[in-house]
Amino acid sequence: MSSPKKIVLLGHFGVGKTSLMKRFIDDTFSEDYKVTLGVQIQKKVVELKSTKKISLIIWDVEGNTSVKNTRLSYLLGSNGFIYVFDATRIDTFIDINEEIEFLNENYPKAKIKVIGNKLDLVSKQSLIDILALKEIKFDCLTSAKTGENVKEMFQDLAQDLQS
Amino acid sequence: MIDKLRQQYIKDKIQLIEISKDGVILDSDNNLFKLTKGKTIFDVHPFFESIQYHFHEKSGSEFTISCINLEIGNVTGIFDLTIHVQKDSVIFSIVDFTAHYKISNTLSQEKNESLIQSQILKEREEFKNKFLANTSHELRTPLSSIMGFSTILQRSNLNETQLHYLDIIKQSGEHLRNLIDDILDISKIEMGRLKIQYNRFDFFKVLDLLEDTYTLKTKTKNIEFLTKIDKNIPKYLVGDKIRLTQILTNLLDNAVKFTDNGSVNLIIRLLERKSKFLKIEFEIQDTGIGIQEDKIESIFESFTQTHDANIYGGTGLGLSIVKSLINLMNGSFTVKSKEEEGTTFKFILGFEFSGNQKEDTPLELNLKANTEGNKFNVLIADDLESNQLLLMKILADYGDYYVDIVSNGDQVIERLHQNPYDLILMDLKMPKMDGYETTRFIRQSEIEELRNIPIIALTANVSPLEKEVCLGIGMNDYIAKPFNEKELIKKMNILLNKKTN
Secondary structure, three states: OOOOEEEEEEOOOOOOHHHHHHHHHOOOOOOOOOOOOOEEEEEEEEEOOOOOEEEEEEEEEOOOOOHHHOOHHHHOOOOEEEEEEEOOOHHHOOOHHHHHHHHHHHOOOOEEEEEEEOHHHOOHHHHHHHHHHOOOOOOEEOOOOOOOOHHHHHHHHHHHHHO | OHHHHHHHHHHHHEEEEEEEOOOEEEEEOOOOOOOOOOOEHHHOOHHHHOOHHHHHOOOOOEEEEEEEEEEEOOEEEEEEEEEEEOOOEEEEEEEEOHHHHHHHHHHHHHHHHHHHHHHHHHHHHHHHHHHHHHHHHHHHHHHHHHHHHHHHHHOOOOOHHHHHHHHHHHHHHHHHHHHHHHHHHHHHHHOOOOOOOOEEEEHHHHHHHHHHHHHHHHHHOOOEEEEEEOOOOOOEEEEOHHHHHHHHHHHHHHHHHOOOOOEEEEEEEEEEEEOOEEEEEEEEEEOOOOOOHHHOHHHHOOOOOOOOHHHHOOOOOHHHHHHHHHHHOOOEEEEEEEOOOEEEEEEEEEEEEOOOOOOOOOOOOOOOOOOOOOOEEEEEEOOOHHHHHHHHHHHHHHOOEEEEEEOOHHHHHHHHHHOOOOEEEEEOOOOOOOHHHHHHHHHOOOOHHHHOOOEEEEEOOOOHHHHHHHHHOOOOEEEEOOOOHHHHHHHHHHHHHHHHO
């Protein structure tokens, strides 16, 4: 097994970063919103298509309206970022292109996934239309509540980190 | 004593751990967590595995990571950790800040919850607003055809019965338009986007129009319409003429609707005049079916109908709009009603006396273009065939215009380069290139004649900002659908005559 990969979950508060991690690690979900203070770290071994295994160490960091305000010590040494937005709150994705540009400039080697969460609460097509209208590029739409696309999204990132 | 205090307050809060560069625990004071020498730190918590890259930094370097949630053995808490890189080893100093961070946790939880809630509410409001604007647009487009073609049909050779039926169609169309306007208004009021416009207006002209309308309406119901207007009220006032008319229309409509015998009375009194400020009381009395005492309070709520909607119709928005408009104009109102005897609505509004009481010279309705024998070339840009046909028919009936029709902005640009046009009637929502983009393109043209061509926006989108946007991008005027054909011709001719002169 190759060396573990550090993945950081980023995005505004209340977008479902902790819920995504819980769904991925323990396959559980809670409707209650509990603010994350600082960072929570969990690990999961993922099997890749090549049957190789990879260890993902996921840093679920406290929500922030801008990546620039996130503690630098949380971002250093990251192999990948998952930028999560809330599909029901436009304020959480309106500036996403700038956020991703910032990450690309400062962490050029890290792989980045842009995720729209809470898909269970919106019409998928309307959301896609809004994102197209606002010219927002995203990789995947997920629901931590139903589990839709959660495992696949982490798996996809793990695959990218291996290649 | 110091040692005792240190033991009590510091020792239990700080742990020092030394590990080798490959993560083997060399030493630990185990003040917070119990660690075993010789074991690897990476098995203690995955956090340590993910900070390995720091272990090989230059000797003497220090890195602090704050606010880390850790669960090690049976100890859970929030810690700050500093990594001290040594030549052959790495030392961690871990400080327990759980109590400190827990305090800010409560504050953050409350702050975030309230922010999330307000963002969600904002989104819902915006969704509702967009939905209503869109629905209004979709309803107005076919309504525009119904109203427009009815007017054209009225001029054709119809017998009396056919004219009567046509009148019913037109009245129903008007009614439908009023309902759409009501729904949009209540939405604007709820969002705080309805603004009162203060302008000089002819107070008695407003009342004359109402008198004409309600004399006719009451006549068809065989009831009387009586007005008593205080002659001390100045002719020209400063206030919102449109919203005043809306309030009076809503109240008079209700009075007529619920009265089958007797009369509807409109009484207007000047209550007070201080310097240039006037207080005017409006009283609308009817001898209709009245309202049950316990239901009077609820009649001003949105979507509330005290009487059977199947018999009397309506959306239940009229009085809610009336109440909101009176409030927005800083006025007051009262209602008195007795079942089977009738209802009296009274409201008081403030106005300003206009310094200019000079009679306005009535603007001549300019329905004749100054063609000097030549017809004007008008380009109609609209993607809907029914709209194209309606506009073509209206312009053909007036006889002063040559008309070309296109369906989108690309075709507008193409035609403008082929033929000279005097004016463009531009729909805003068109496929390929819409009306906004087309206008911007024309206004940036290098050809002066194109740049200056008059453009009138014709749109079923009646959001408050729409007119501003249209004029802002360089359109010369704006007409909302369904439109009045005389208003269209008048606006066109003002621009065309200006161009000729």
